[in-house]
Structure formats: C-alpha cells, structure tokens
Amino acid sequence: MSKTIFPQSIKSRPVYATLEPRPGKAHLVIADGEGADALGDLLDKAPDRAGMLGAMHILYTPGPNGTDLWAKVQGFGAAQTYRAPTIPAMLPRLSKVVSEAHMGTQFYVTGTEGLMGQAEREIMMTGLPFGAIQKEHRGSTLRRVQCVHCKGITENVALDPFACSHCGLHLFVRDHYSRRIAAFQGVNIDAEDPGLVPAAVERFK
Amino acid sequence: MSLDFKPDLGDFFKEETFRDDFTFKNSPASIARFPFPFDRDEYMYSVNMEPHVSGRPGSVFEKTFDVDEHYVSEMIDRAKVLAEDPLRCQSLPHMTLAGWDLLELIMDSTARDYPQWFSLHKNANQWHWINRPLGIDQKFTFLDGSTLPYGPMEYITRQMQGDFSLQDERDGNLWMDAGMITTQADWSLDFDVGMNFMEWHAPVPLAHEKQVFDRALKFLLKLQNGSPVRRFNWTMTVNPLLDTAPETYPKWGPTKASLTPENLGSKQHLRVELQALFRLPRSNAIAFSIRAYLGKFEELVTMPKWGRRLHRVLRDIHPEIAAYKGFARNQPAMVEWLAKYDDGKPTSAGWWPEPE
Numbered sequence: 001m002s003k004t005i006f007p008q009s010i011k012s013r014p015v016y017a018t019l020e021p022r023p024g025k026a027h028l029v030i031a032d033g034e035g036a037d038a039l040g041d042l043l044d045k046a047p048d049r050a051g052m053l054g055a056m057h058i059l060y061t062p063g064p065n066g067t068d069l070w071a072k073v074q075g076f077g078a079a080q081t082y083r084a085p086t087i088p089a090m091l092p093r094l095s096k097v098v099s100e101a102h103m104g105t106q107f108y109v110t111g112t113e114g115l116m117g118q119a120e121r122e123i124m125m126t127g128l129p130f131g132a133i134q135k136e137h138r139g140s141t142l143r144r145v146q147c148v149h150c151k152g153i154t155e156n157v158a159l160d161p162f163a164c165s166h167c168g169l170h171l172f173v174r175d176h177y178s179r180r181i182a183a184f185q186g187v188n189i190d191a192e193d194p195g196l197v198p199a200a201v202e203r204f205k
Numbered sequence: 206m207s208l209d210f211k212p213d214l215g216d217f218f219k220e221e222t223f224r225d226d227f228t229f230k231n232s233p234a235s236i237a238r239f240p241f242p243f244d245r246d247e248y249m250y251s252v253n254m255e256p257h258v259s260g261r262p263g264s265v266f267e268k269t270f271d272v273d274e275h276y277v278s279e280m281i282d283r284a285k286v287l288a289e290d291p292l293r294c295q296s297l298p299h300m301t302l303a304g305w306d307l308l309e310l311i312m313d314s315t316a317r318d319y320p321q322w323f324s325l326h327k328n329a330n331q332w333h334w335i336n337r338p339l340g341i342d343q344k345f346t347f348l349d350g351s352t353l354p355y356g357p358m359e360y361i362t363r364q365m366q367g368d369f370s371l372q373d374e375r376d377g378n379l380w381m382d383a384g385m386i387t388t389q390a391d392w393s394l395d396f397d398v399g400m401n402f403m404e405w406h407a408p409v410p411l412a413h414e415k416q417v418f419d420r421a422l423k424f425l426l427k428l429q430n431g432s433p434v435r436r437f438n439w440t441m442t443v444n445p446l447l448d449t450a451p452e453t454y455p456k457w458g459p460t461k462a463s464l465t466p467e468n469l470g471s472k473q474h475l476r477v478e479l480q481a482l483f484r485l486p487r488s489n490a491i492a493f494s495i496r497a498y499l500g501k502f503e504e505l506v507t508m509p510k511w512g513r514r515l516h517r518v519l520r521d522i523h524p525e526i527a528a529y530k531g532f533a534r535n536q537p538a539m540v541e542w543l544a545k546y547d548d549g550k551p552t553s554a555g556w557w558p559e560p561e
Binding site for chain 1: 292376393395396397398399400403404405406407408413451452453454455458459461462534
C-alpha cells in the first residue's frame with residue numbers, strides 16, 4: 001500500500017510527508033502495520049544502508065487492520081528490532097528509549113495516525129520540537145478519537161458518528177486534532193435534539 | 206487549598222445566577238454601556254484590532270480590565286465551574302513565570318483603576334493584596350508559588366472577570382500553553398492547550414482563506430509591552446449561560462430548541478467578547494483576556510439603533526458564519542423577532558447607542 005492522500009482539511013489536521021534518510025548517530029524507527037513498507041523504501045534510499053541499519057533501533061507492532069509485516073521488519077537486520085503486540089504494550093519501552101536518546105538521533109515514525117500521534121507525543125515530551133520528527137502515513141486510516149465530554153479515548157474509530165466506548169454518547173468526528181492528546185475530537189451529535197442520530201457512515205478504514 | 210470568598214456586594218454588585226434559575230439581567234446603566242460589536246449594518250471577519258487605550262468614560266473601554274455590576278456573581282459562577290471540572294484551568298510547566306506576569310498586570314491595573322475595591326501594597330517582593338468585593342486579604346511573596354493557595358495564573362483569574370489564556374512565543378508562532386477558560390463560546394481548553402495560533406483557530410470558517418489569521422499573527426508577534434491591543438468577537442447564546450463549554454454541550458445544547466416567539470426576547474442573548482492582548486514583561490508571553498458580555502435581545506432593542514442594526518446583521522449574515530457560531534437553527538426566529546424593531550431608517554456609523 002502506498003502513501004495515503006488525505007483530502008484537504010483544516011490547519012490543525014496533521015499532514016505527513018515521505019521518510020527521507022538523514023545523517024545521524026542513531027536512527028530510531030517506530031512503525032506499525034504497513035509502516036514496514038515505508039521503512040523498506042527509506043532503506044532503499046539510504047546512501048549507506050548498512051551503516052544506517054547498524055545504528056538503527058526499530059519498534060514495531062501490527063496495524064489495527066491486522067497487517068503484520070514482522071518478518072519483513074526482522075529481515076532488515078537492524079542493530080535492535082523489537083515487536084510489541086499492541087501500541088499500549090510498546091509505550092513503556094518507547095518512553096525509555098526516547099528519554100535516553102542522544103543528540104544526533106534521527107526519529108522516523110510511520111504507519112497509522114494513532115501510532116504516529118502517540119509516538120510523536122512521547123518524543124515531544126523530551127523537548128524535541130515536532131518538526132524534527134519525520135512521519136509518513138501508511139495503512140489504515142482508522143482514527144483515535146477523544147470524547148470532548150467524558151475525555152475517554154476510543155481507538156480505531158471507523159464509523160462517523162460512533163458511540164463513545166466510555167460514556168456511550170453518539171459522537172461525530174471532527175478533523176480538529178490535538179498533538180498533546182494524540183487524538184481527533186469527538187462531539188455529541190444529538191446534543192441539541194436528543195435521540196436524532198444520523199445513520200453511521202464508514203469514513204475510516 | 207481554597208480561596209474562600211466572603212463576598213461584600215455593597216450597593217453596586219448584583220446577586221444573580223448564570224445557571225439553574227438564570228436570574229442574570231442587565232441594569233439600565235449596564236445596557237447603556239453594553240459593548241455592541243457592530244459598527245455597521247453588516248458583518249464579516251476582519252483583523253479588527255485597535256490600541257487598548259482608555260476610552261469614553263463609563264464605557265467598557267475606560268479601564269484596562271472592566272469590572273462591572275456582575276463581577277461578584279461571575280466569580281462565584283467560575284468557582285462552581287472549576288469545582289465541577291478542574292480541567293478548565295491548565296498551565297503547562299514552562300508557563301509559571303507568565304502566570305506571575307499576569308498576576309502583576311491584573312493586580313497593578315485594578316488597584317490603580319478601582320482603589321475603592323482593590324489594594325496592592327508592595328515591599329520588595331513582599332506583597333499584600335486586598336480584594337474587598339470578594340473578601341480576600343492575602344499576603345504573599347511575589348514569584349514564590351508556595352505562598353499562594355493556587356498557581357499565580359489560577360489565583361488571580363479566580364478574581365477577575367473574563368477568560369484568560371497565556372501564549373508562549375517560539376518558532377515564529379504563538380502557543381496557547383496556559384489558560385483559565387470558564388466563559389467560553391464553545392471551545393475546549395483541555396483539547397486546545399499546547400496548540401499554536403493556526404491550530405487553535407483551525408475550525409473557524411472563511412477567515413483562513415481571507416488571510417485573517419496570517420495577518421493577525423504577524424501583528425501580534427510585534428506586540429510590545431505597555432501597548433496592548435483589543436478587538437471584538439461575538440456569538441449567540443440561549444439563556445445567560447457563561448459556561449457554554451463543549452464538555453457540557455449535551456446539557457445546554459437542548460436549550461437551543463427551547464425558543465418561542467414569546468420567550469425569545471428574554472432567552473436569546475447576544476454574547477460579545479471584548480478581547481485584549483498584552484505582551485508580558487518577564488516571560489515575553491502574550492496574555493489574552495476574553496471578557497464575555499451577555500445582552501438579552503429585549504435589553505438591546507431598548508436602543509433603537511441597535512435594534513435596527515442587529516436585525517440587518519443577522520438577516521444578511523453569511524450562512525457559514527451562522528453555522529459555525531451555532532445559531533443557524535434559530536436565525537429565522539431571531540430575524541423575525543427583531544424585524545419589528547427595524548423601521549428601515551438609516552443607522553449612523555459606529556457602535557455607540559443613540560437616544561432618539
């Protein structure tokens with residue numbers, strides 16, 4: 001699956017580019033699902049593939065749509081390669097690795113928006129500006145959405161509107177996005193006319 | 206940790222509510238000084254900023270921070286909102302110094318402008334603050350957070366009408382990294398805190414295409430300490446509910462469907478924000494005060510010029526603006542109600558009311 005083209009949207013909605021190799025003392029890759037393909041393309045462009053892999057640490061987890069390219073990721077032969085079963089399971093290790101990253105470390109984040117948002121948040125907590133983190137979207141467009149009412153986050157939202165997995169309110173999904181929360185905003189769709197909930201549409205896959 | 210109000214209403218401040226039985230209303234004097242935001246018979250987004258200098262005596266522009274008859278009741282309402290949802294006040298860790306800057310600005314300004322209500326005595330960093338309407342007498346050490354019951358931003362904004370946000374400046378942008386937001390027109394501080402200027406304005410329609418935010422940001426990055434600026438914004442609110450937060454939208458959303466021709470004049474409010482921006486001296490942050498004024502339609506039309514003009518503005522408003530501001534469903538009813546106050550006569554330029 002190649003790079004996703006998202007429709008034109010508002011200015012808080014993240015945009016993604018293509019991963020490009022940059023000179024660095026260390027290369028930290030955080031990927032899920034089809035992000036493995038973006039990593040493959042990145043390595044194909046690297047002027048010194050062996051050198052880059054020798055200084056590379058990959059954290060990988062299958063995508064929310066079930067895509068698991070672990071064999072491909074292992075096959076790259078990076079200095080360190082780690083597979084987490086889920087994103088939440090990856091976060092403790094990611095947090096430690098990021099907090100110990102030295103100056104000159106390059107960050108490459110690729111895969112779904114939920115994975116990229118949460119990885120970016122961990123990296124930004126170290127004080128690194130988000131502009132220094134390369135991100136490339138691949139794979140599923142399922143969304144991570146925060147309910148503005150109860151504050152609970154629903155993962156892998158496909159339908160719009162959908163029922164909040166915490167409070168049960170019917171939420172419509174905005175493009176308004178918070179990097180601090182790593183989520184899009186969900187707002188009650190029938191607040192003004194309780195019970196009038198339009199039919200759900202599969203907007204994200 | 207608390208800030209116990211022992212309010213003294215005196216003969217100026219009113220006891221009223223912005224929730225439940227909604228007893229809020231404006232006195233005739235308060236209507237006469239209402240900041241009616243339309244200086245012509247039509248409305249479109251613009252970079253409508255002007256120097257925040259002392260304006261016409263008695264107007265909301267006279268003082269740096271306007272303290273009016275609703276002060277005590279608004280502060281009690283804010284305390285209730287915060288007790289229900291502490292996330293309405295947030296300050297990222299690097300914003301504490303900006304909070305002290307804001308505390309100083311508000312204490313200095315109000316003690317100077319309203320000596321009958323506020324006093325500030327300074328002996329080096331040993332400060333003594335007295336807020337008579339709220340019954341507060343506080344000795345503390347400036348820049349020492351352990352000497353106040355809250356962080357400096359929260360402490361002072363629990364005592365000042367209007368919402369406040371604090372913007373850090375870096376990378377040629379402004380980042381909303383702190384705020385006290387309890388009288389907002391349907392936006393979430395908890396979601397937006399940490400965003401830059403373009404991001405937190407992202408949901409606003411039409412204005413991005415008109416380059417309004419690019420020009421406003423350029424203007425604000427040049428803002429100098431001691432030369433604040435101000436602008437108006439406005440929206441519509443059913444019931445005198447200051448706290449129209451997205452968090453509680455399921456609670457107040459249904460009231461939009463409660464208007465009838467009989468109750469519209471008393472239930473429908475024009476909500477005006479007088480926004481002022483101040484460059485802060487130590488942190489180089491920008492403080493943004495967003496002071497909300499509520500005016501019932503039946504109060505506003507006591508000024509014939511405003512009745513005519515409000516009718517024309519709402520009748521001709523761009524549909525996307527009506528939708529974004531959340532009053533599209535009630536626009537026809539508002540226009541119909543206001544029509545009887547528009548005899549078609551010309552209106553004079555500017556927003557000041559005119560007796561006839």
